[in-house]
Amino acid sequence: MEAELIKTLLKNDTYQATQAKLRHSIFSDDYGDIYSLLKSSHEKYGSDLKTEDLLSVWIASNPVATASERADFKDTLDGIKRAETITPAIAQDVIESMWRQDIGRDIANLGINMSEGDTSAMMKLQSLLEKVSTSYMPDEFGEPTTDNIYELLAETSDDNRWKFNIETLSRHVYGIGPSEFGIVFARPETGKSAFLISIIAGPGGFCQQGAKVLYLGNEERTTRTKLRAIQACSGMTREQISENPDLAMSKYQAIRDRLIMQDIQEWDLDTINAYCEKVKPDALFIDQADKVTIAGNYNSSHERLRELYRSLRELAKRHDCALIGVSQASAEAEGKTRVDFSMLEGSKTGKAAEADLIIGIGKAGSADDNEPDNRRFINISKNKLSGFHGYVIAMIEPQVSRYVE
Secondary structure (H helix, E strand, C coil): CHHHHHHHHCCHHHHHHHHHHCCHHHCCHHHHHHHHHHHHHHHHHCCCCCHHHHHHHHHHHCCCCCHHHHHHHHHHHHHHHHCCCCCHHHHHHHHHHHHHHHHHHHHHHHHHHHHCCCCCHHHHHHHHHHHCCCCCCCCCCCCCCCCCHHHHHHHCCHHHCEECCCHHHHCCCCEECCCCEEEEEECCCCCHHHHHHHHHHCCCCCCCCCCCEEEEECCCCHHHHHHHHHHHHHCCCHHHHHHCHHHHHHHHHHHHCCEEEEECCCCEHHHHHHHHHHHCCCEEEEECHHHCECCCCCCCHHHHHHHHHHHHHHHHHHHCCEEEEEEEECHHHCCCCCCCHHHECCCCCCCHHHCCEEEEEECCCCCCCCCCCCEEEEEEEEECCCCCCEEEEEEEECCCCEEEC
């Protein structure tokens, strides 16, 4: 039925009515090339076409084609010319049937890839099944972005974001919202995890604002991280919790159902994606993001990290959640108060290119180990959310995993 469909699509009105449903991939090779030629001709001339028109355009576009290639192309067009014209309703049925066949081929190929160990195939398959859950083919191009000023203001309002509960920070960067991707990085023992725990579980943190938070850890065990969350929420030290655990739990109860922590050693992106489907978080934290497994062959670690962070950004969009990935800073940042995204370990630009917000945490070297400097310099070196670039100072309270002004 491909010949009959192509002949019907020679009519400009029929083509315009069905173009949103048409793709080169649903046609076999020969007819796919003719469809592409037909499409470009309709877009250029905007009128009904004949097979002779397509032949003339093809010859003009392929001046070095051999006599045999010209003969083969003309034979295919002659077959279209002899075919019956079908009604628009039948054309719709034919297109849907071709979509089913094309999607069936894609599903089969992904199944083969999965059996051969391609861990990324599961996410691709899930994405494909989501797209066809209600229909085998696209029905419309979708609505263009609104120009209603009130809708635009509401959509981009800070009210849609989860606020950072560190006042020196939130005065410049209010927070992070659905589908937005941030990176937090620092040198070891600087306070990255305490920063995350503070904005998640501390007073006025994401959980107290009503967010359902999923914290995925592949560095230290999340049993330790969960205890630190209880400390941040209750304001109690480990010793105080040991002395009065019931009091600590009574204070933690307010956010208990909104914070899920999970160890993810050796998890890949497909597993994280499936877990997000189950949990449906408002905010997702991955500590450390660089250690997440991603399928594929890469020429360098930089190339792998660039693809990983691109996929994490897509993950935030897919689940419409705020996502913050944690990374290390390179040795260049050691002992520095001012750190920027060029000091991200493993990728100076690849990771940074995907982020909406990048926060680097620096600290001054302490002259006296007996009196550590608890100041932390929170550097905003990329900020597509509010535009502010610079640094603010906060104090870390390591005994209760909180950052305060």
